[in-house]
Amino acid sequence: MGNNTYIRGQKELIVEVHDTGLCTGCGACVNLCPYYATSMDKTVVKDVCDRDVGRCYAFCPRTPTDLESIRKQLFDPQDLTPELGAVKGFYLTRASDPDIRAIAQHGGTVTTLMSLALAEGIIDTALLAEGGGSNLPRGVAVSDTREVSKLAKSKFIAAPMVEAFNKTAQSDAQKIGVVATPCQTLALAKMRMRPFPKNDSQIGKLHLTIGLFCGWVLSWRSFKQLLHEKVHQQTVVGLDIPPSKYKTMQVETDSGLVEIPLDEVEACVREACKFCTDVTAEFSDISVGSARLPDGWEVAKGWNQVIVRTAAGEALMQLAKDRQVLEFRDVPDGNLEKLKRASVKKKKTALDNLACKSGDRDDLLYLDCRDPVFQTFDW
Numbered sequence: 001m002g003n004n005t006y007i008r009g010q011k012e013l014i015v016e017v018h019d020t021g022l023c024t025g026c027g028a029c030v031n032l033c034p035y036y037a038t039s040m041d042k043t044v045v046k047d048v049c050d051r052d053v054g055r056c057y058a059f060c061p062r063t064p065t066d067l068e069s070i071r072k073q074l075f076d077p078q079d080l081t082p083e084l085g086a087v088k089g090f091y092l093t094r095a096s097d098p099d100i101r102a103i104a105q106h107g108g109t110v111t112t113l114m115s116l117a118l119a120e121g122i123i124d125t126a127l128l129a130e131g132g133g134s135n136l137p138r139g140v141a142v143s144d145t146r147e148v149s150k151l152a153k154s155k156f157i158a159a160p161m162v163e164a165f166n167k168t169a170q171s172d173a174q175k176i177g178v179v180a181t182p183c184q185t186l187a188l189a190k191m192r193m194r195p196f197p198k199n200d201s202q203i204g205k206l207h208l209t210i211g212l213f214c215g216w217v218l219s220w221r222s223f224k225q226l227l228h229e230k231v232h233q234q235t236v237v238g239l240d241i242p243p244s245k246y247k248t249m250q251v252e253t254d255s256g257l258v259e260i261p262l263d264e265v266e267a268c269v270r271e272a273c274k275f276c277t278d279v280t281a282e283f284s285d286i287s288v289g290s291a292r293l294p295d296g297w298e299v300a301k302g303w304n305q306v307i308v309r310t311a312a313g314e315a316l317m318q319l320a321k322d323r324q325v326l327e328f329r330d331v332p333d334g335n336l337e338k339l340k341r342a343s344v345k346k347k348k349t350a351l352d353n354l355a356c357k358s359g360d361r362d363d364l365l366y367l368d369c370r371d372p373v374f375q376t377f378d379w
Contacts (some may be wrong), residue, residue, distance in 0.1 A: 010035060010049040019047070020357070022062040022366065023269040027163025028187035029056035031170070039269040040136060041220035057198060059162075061186040062272070062366045067373070070189050071281065073238045075309060082339035082376040085282030089308040089317065090336050092291055093326045097200075104152040105189055105240070107304035109143050109181055110195040110210055111152045112325050113286065115314060120319065123177035125168060129159035136220055139164025141173065156239050158217040158270075159169045162187045169202035177208035177331035182278035189283035208312060209211040211281020212304070213289025215234045215273075215346065227251070231258050242297050243264075246279045274353045277367070277374075280339070285313035303329065305339065 017023050025043050029036045035049045038057060049056075057063050075086035094107030104111045117123045124143060128151040130136035137159035142148060161180045165188065168176055178188065190201040227236060234253035241249050241262070249265045251258040281287040292305035308314050320326040351374060355361040363368050 007053050007055055008063075009051045010045070010056040013054070013057045013060060013063065013094050016046060016365070017060055017062045018043070020329065020365070022145075022275055023182040024181075024270070024272045024276075025059060025063060025113050025160055026184045026187050027160030027166070027183075028059040028061065028184075030160060030163040031166035031335055032056060032059075038163055041157060045158070049177045050237060054116060058196065059187050060085070060103070061183045062108055063188065063273075063365050064368075065186070066368065068371055070186075070193060071207055074189060074192065074283065076311075077328045079206050079309070081340070082373045084280055084307060085278075086262075086309040087307055088310070088314050089306075091306045091308070092293075092303050092320070092329045092331050092335075093306050093320075094303045096325050096327050100149060101302065103149060105154040105238075106301050108152065109304040109306060109326065110212070111148055113210060113288075113320060114177060114179065115148045116320055116323065116325055117177050117208055117316060118143065118145050118148065121175075122316065125171075125173035125176045127161055127168060127176060129161065129177045129179065131155065131157075133157065141168045141171075141176075143173075154212075154240070155217050157183070157220045157223060158240075165206065169205045174205060175207040177210070178206065178208045179212065180281070181212055181214045181217065182281040182283075183272075183276060185281045185283040186278065207286040208316070209286075211284030211287040212289060215279055216266075216269040216276075217273060218265070218268045220229050221268050223265075226260065226264060226268055226327050230260050234258070240301070242301070243292065246297075275350050275357070275365070277347040279343050279348040280307060282309070285310045286316065292335065292338065305335070344377060345354045347374070351377075351379050 018373050020165055023043055027038055029039055032055050035047050037044055037046050070346040071080055079086040079088050081087055093109045095101050095112040100111050118126055119308045125141050126148055127139050127141055129137045130140045130151055137157050139154045139159045139161045158181050161178055161184045167180055188209055231251055231253050234255045236251060236253055238252040247262045248259045249262060287307040289305050291300045291305050293300040354364045358365055
């Protein structure tokens with residue numbers, strides 16, 4: 001990515017990404033120029049651009065990407081694993097504050113870390129998703145720790161967080177922290193590779209990326225219709241998906257709990273998610289997901305699994321420990337290996353889907369089949 005070998009313009013972006021169903025709606029191409037916008041949960045082209053080389057193409061997570069080069073430049077080589085990317089540390093944590101645990105998804109670790117980063121001046125602006133359920137999510141910028149808690153809980157529909165970053169980076173904010181899905185963290189990582197030395201994306205303002213474990217996200221239009229059929233006029237308060245053996249999505253409403261068969265929910269998954277190889281947000285400083293514990297789901301859903309990937313992430317986790325804003329518990333034997341197996345399964349499925357789409361196992365569209373990580377798997 002140090003040169004423009006793989007960088008094209010809008011025409012190629014439309015043909016290679018938009019027209020093929022690979023667009024994730026991350027918003028990396030929005031707010032960089034006037035030619036793109038987000039409409040509902042889709043990225044749309046507003047006007048034609050005749051540039052042969054564009055940032056829209058360069059930063060998109062679904063255009064050809066040298067993942068190995070990004071890994072080597074953003075992470076310590078000794079931390080890299082083929083299954084999970086960089087791993088400096090692996091923890092089970094939850095918010096020490098019971099009020100945060102009561103309102104947050106699972107352990108409240110993300111809410112706690114972003115609040116701490118704001119309070120300590122590590123960042124001056126946090127970008128978080130607002131909305132979800134039947135409400136269209138969007139990325140919002142907050143600078144008050146009290147606002148962070150109000151935006152807790154998983155959304156299951158991705159807000160265009162890179163679009164929000166592009167907009168916020170043009171404001172007075174100087175140190176920005178972003179909570180993002182795997183595809184969004186990859187877009188931000190591609191920006192950090194600076195293929196345009198004088199680009200005005202102001203990526204230098206990005207001081208913290210917290211990635212979310214993500215198997216897929218839902219199409220807002222499809223899921224909104226499903227919710228309408230299942231919960232009718234009830235107000236959705238929260239969404240959750242227990243471990244796979246339950247095969248259900250739990251919808252918390254103002255009238256009680258509604259369970260939707262998981263196969264009906266999965267019918268609403270975005271097309272692009274079938275082609276994603278990253279389940280743990282490998283290109284972030286810290287990655288956070290729901291825990292898996294031998295104590296059962298009722299205990300596990302109160303904790304988070306956390307992967308620390310960078311020195312910045314390590315420093316923030318140590319600060320959380322020193323300030324006693326997070327509680328830690330021992331990681332059960334085998335937890336990391338289970339996560340590795342889940343990650344490899346995701347990678348293999350995506351690689352198979354890409355090869356099926358192209359019709360050639362040597363053509364993985366936006367990925368390189370010679371990537372050493374992919375070479376370690378039998379797929």
